[in-house]
Amino acid sequence: MESFSLLLRGFSVALLPWNLLWAFVGVVLGTVVGILPGIGPALTVALLLPVTYDLEPVSAFIMFAGIYSGAMYGGSTTSILMNTPGESGSMITALEGHEMARAGRASAALATAAIGSFVAGTIGTVGLTLAAPLLARVALTFGPAEYFALMVLGFSTISAVLGETPIRGLVSLFFGLALGLVGIDLQTGEARFTLGLPQLLDGIDVVVVVVGLFAVGETLHVVSRPHHASFITKVRGWTWMTRADWSRSWKPWLRGTVLGFPVGALPTGGVVIPTFLSYWLERRLSKNPEEFGRGAIEGVAGPEAANNAAAAGVLVPLLTLGLPTSATAAILLAAFQQYNLQPGPLLFVTNPSLVWGLIASLYIGNLALLLLNLPLAPLWARLLEIPQPLLYGGILVFATVGTYSLNSSVFDVGLMSVIGVVGYFMRRFDVPVAPAIIGMILGPLAEQQFRRALAISQGEMSVFLTRPLSATVLALAVLVLVIPSLLRLLRARAAHQGRP
Amino acid sequence: MLGIGLAAGAFGIRFGVGYDRIGPRFFPFLVSLGLVVVGSWLAVAAMRSGRARPAAVEPSEVAIPTDWRTNWTGLGYLSLALLLNLLLLERAGFVIASTALFWLVARAFGSRRPARDAVVAVLLSVLVYQAFTRGLGLTLPSGVIERLL
Known part of the structure; x- marks a missing residue:
């Protein structure tokens, strides 16, 4: 029960009044950005990076953790009331949740989402508490070759999973990798890809890219579409969940959790897949599957739980291996780098108060979110009434502030705009944005491990293949990319033969 | 669909060829190569589906309101x-x-x-x-x- 005493120490950090305040700021901010369409947790944390420069790392991360989990709660509110997910993990929630809202059961949908999120978030955090130290211990034995192989696996699964087709994910990934190469090479001092511009010598800041892709790109995308009014379903009255709702919800909550956490914790990651899985599962198991598509509460409870459990799971590879599997996790990794901290097994040894304070604050944050979201949901929903022109105007003003204050340079603001245009085209052509961000942040680290491994092996490339673990992981990475296309090919062939 | 792939492809290639000579080379080279391959792959895929689509579309599918108008x-x-x-x-x-x-x-x-x-x-x-x-x-x-x- 070593981790238990460490967790208690974490609580003693997280419960300091100062840190509690930051946790509170985080969850409120997270809920707000989760609810508002157009801003997500990744963008918010990125914008806050320059602001939190002077903050204690522990406090900053406690706030970020609050934003991270708060956005999950907020995202479901938007899904249910507006049928446009405020955040990618709550896409599925919109299916049944919005139908429930239209049938006048918005508050029951909101309640099952919030309680399910709390249950799953808490159990997920318990999972994190137990799994992280174990994995960190295993990870201590990893050498550069293994790390490199794991990162490659991360790259390939992220591209395969997040895009509509693996190829789109790969385009995005390589775009990010290329962006990550810009600047002075750390090991030789050689300038790369700087186009002769002195402003690029330090590399492109992650904040610039994230704000460009998410804020500017998103705004361009929304503007470019023909206008259609969106309806907000009013939360009518306050009908609490009925007994039937409870008995139909608790099992999906638990099943969603069981599904969400491991999938999130795998380096294949992301929070979207478990929500799909959970939805599919609930529909299979339901006694009245005909209700699905017309507002089945199970279809809200399960995916919402899966979403939140996966969000806790994503932190496992991030904290123990330094391997981010979602855009927000990638920004969190960048935040660690800002404080000259490298997440990984050593962080548990060198900075336990940070790691455990962070984990403890997740428990607190979840509780705070439940209290904030249950009674106040109708209040939060008013945020959706902010007129779109003002909302996006505000987003771009804050985008400018965040980017400019990095280095006080207009060049960065310009770069942000250019990257925003790229982001617009990516969005337009269904190229996912997240692999680019992960590639950009993880790319330089992968290169470092790659060269370190080669230095150890004295230039022998086979080191990646002769070490059993790294060879296995690399093989997996290839398989992940190849299998979907193979399956599609086979299916196409079968369909072809089936036709006369 | 067609324009998409071409844009992304050209974009990938332009990025790729110019700089692969510089610096500690191996990794940039790998990335450039990847960009070129992936970019042209997407371009080819987009062209194929662009060409294949008119034939494959069933009359009923045409009605799907994908609004491509740009504001x-x-x-x-x-x-x-x-x-x-x-x-x-x-x-x-x-x-x-x-x-x-x-x-x-x-x-x-x-x-x-x-x-x-x-x-x-x-x-x-x-x-x-x-x-x-x-x-x-x-x-x-x-x-x-x-x-x-």
């Missing part, structure tokens, strides 16, 4: 907003620049209440400037207005 006025306003922001930021100061930015973005979204937008724009800009410079100690470019505050 050019909106995009125009927004581009103007971003460009003006860059030009004004250090010349006229943060408040003027972001007021202009905010107001033009609101226009881009088809706001029909320019007066309200302007009021909100000014208020937000001043508020943000105060909060970030006084409260958080960040530097934002100052112009005529900022000196008066």
Whole structure:
């Protein structure tokens, strides 16, 4: 029960009044950005990076953790009331949740989402508490070759999973990798890809890219579409969940959790897949599957739980291996780098108060979110009434502030705009944005491990293949990319033969 | 679909070929190579599906309302907003620049209440400037207005 005493120490950090305040700021901010369409947790944390420069790392991360989990709660509110997910993990929630809202059961949908999120978030955090130290211990034995192989696996699964087709994910990934190469090479001092511009010598800041892709790109995308009014379903009255709702919800909550956490914790990651899985599962198991598509509460409870459990799971590879599997996790990794901290097994040894304070604050944050979201949901929903022109105007003003204050340079603001245009085209052509961000942040680290491994092996490339673990992981990475296309090919062939 | 792939492909290739010679080479080379391969792959895939689609579409599928119309006025306003922001930021100061930015973005979204937008724009800009410079100690470019505050 070593981790238990460490967790208690974490609580003693997280419960300091100062840190509690930051946790509170985080969850409120997270809920707000989760609810508002157009801003997500990744963008918010990125914008806050320059602001939190002077903050204690522990406090900053406690706030970020609050934003991270708060956005999950907020995202479901938007899904249910507006049928446009405020955040990618709550896409599925919109299916049944919005139908429930239209049938006048918005508050029951909101309640099952919030309680399910709390249950799953808490159990997920318990999972994190137990799994992280174990994995960190295993990870201590990893050498550069293994790390490199794991990162490659991360790259390939992220591209395969997040895009509509693996190829789109790969385009995005390589775009990010290329962006990550810009600047002075750390090991030789050689300038790369700087186009002769002195402003690029330090590399492109992650904040610039994230704000460009998410804020500017998103705004361009929304503007470019023909206008259609969106309806907000009013939360009518306050009908609490009925007994039937409870008995139909608790099992999906638990099943969603069981599904969400491991999938999130795998380096294949992301929070979207478990929500799909959970939805599919609930529909299979339901006694009245005909209700699905017309507002089945199970279809809200399960995916919402899966979403939140996966969000806790994503932190496992991030904290123990330094391997981010979602855009927000990638920004969190960048935040660690800002404080000259490298997440990984050593962080548990060198900075336990940070790691455990962070984990403890997740428990607190979840509780705070439940209290904030249950009674106040109708209040939060008013945020959706902010007129779109003002909302996006505000987003771009804050985008400018965040980017400019990095280095006080207009060049960065310009770069942000250019990257925003790229982001617009990516969005337009269904190229996912997240692999680019992960590639950009993880790319330089992968290169470092790659060269370190080669230095150890004295230039022998086979080191990646002769070490059993790294060879296995690399093989997996290839398989992940190849299998979907193979399956599609086979299916196409079968369909072809089936036709006369 | 067709334009997409071509754009992405050309983009990938242009990125790829130019720089692979520089620096500690191996990794950049790998990435450039990847970009080229992946970019052209997408281009090919897009061309194929672009060509294959007219034949494959069943009459019933045509009705799916994928709205590809682009709101050019909106995009125009927004581009103007971003460009003006860059030009004004250090010349006229943060408040003027972001007021202009905010107001033009609101226009881009088809706001029909320019007066309200302007009021909100000014208020937000001043508020943000105060909060970030006084409260958080960040530097934002100052112009005529900022000196008066």
